[in-house]
Amino acid sequence: MKKKLEYMxxxxxxxxxxxxxxxxxxxxxxxxxxxSMTVSALGANYFADQIELLNSxxxxxxxxxxxxxxxxxxxxxxxxxxYILENGKINRLLLxxxxxxxxxxxxxxEIIYSIVRWGVQYxxxxxxxxxxxxxxxxxxxxxxxxxxxxxxxVNFTKLFKNKxx
Numbered sequence: 001m002k003k004k005l006e007y008m009x010x011x012x013x014x015x016x017x018x019x020x021x022x023x024x025x026x027x028x029x030x031x032x033x034x035x036s037m038t039v040s041a042l043g044a045n046y047f048a049d050q051i052e053l054l055n056s057x058x059x060x061x062x063x064x065x066x067x068x069x070x071x072x073x074x075x076x077x078x079x080x081x082x083y084i085l086e087n088g089k090i091n092r093l094l095l096x097x098x099x100x101x102x103x104x105x106x107x108x109x110e111i112i113y114s115i116v117r118w119g120v121q122y123x124x125x126x127x128x129x130x131x132x133x134x135x136x137x138x139x140x141x142x143x144x145x146x147x148x149x150x151x152x153x154v155n156f157t158k159l160f161k162n163k164x165x
Contacts, residue, residue, distance in 0.1 A: 024078045025154065029147065032071035037139040039066045044121070044135035052125035059135050060118050064110075105153035109146050117142035 040063040047055045083095045117138050124134035 022151070022154070025075075026147070026151070028071055028074040028078065029150065031074060032067045033139070033143045033146075035070045036063045036067035037136060037143075039063075040139065041132040041135040044131040048131035052122055055125060055131055056118050056122040059121060059131075060114060063117065063139065064114075101154075101157040104157050105150055109150040109153055112149050113142045113146040116145050 040059045043062040044055060044059040047058050050058070079098075083091050083098075085091050119138075120141055121134045121138035124137060125131065129137070
């Protein structure tokens with residue numbers, strides 16, 4: 001019984017750890033990227049008869065819309081409990097602090113992602129790649145850059161190092 005209790009304590013500590021928070025964030029980003037990559041590739045293929053400039057721009061808008069909808073939902077589902085106080089009210093101070101950190105982390109990452117994504121797709125379309133393939137390749141390359149920058153940003157803003165948790 002004592003061993004089981006020790007295991008539960010260790011398990012709870014790991015579940016609330018900083019590493020697990022990073023894993024959950026990266027899982028949400030990855031799943032949102034997969035969904036947005038699929039939908040934006042379909043969008044790129046649908047608008048394949050448009051000029052390269054327009055195709056790249058529309059595809060990027062589709063990508064961002066789908067990504068933020070999916071990521072926001074997943075992030076909310078993973079984190080909704082930590083913003084609720086014991087009395088059932090929302091911890092607005094913690095929520096505001098975390099939202100600011102997320103916006104700061106995502107801001108620079110999204111700018112870099114958008115530039116890489118749009119530029120690579122445009123160039124691939126100029127090189128006569130199929131629109132859906134140009135979309136997928138540019139999405140993957142931009143996602144790799146995004147993962148690096150977002151993780152550096154989250155680490156820099158100390159999103160998961162709040163003593164109030």
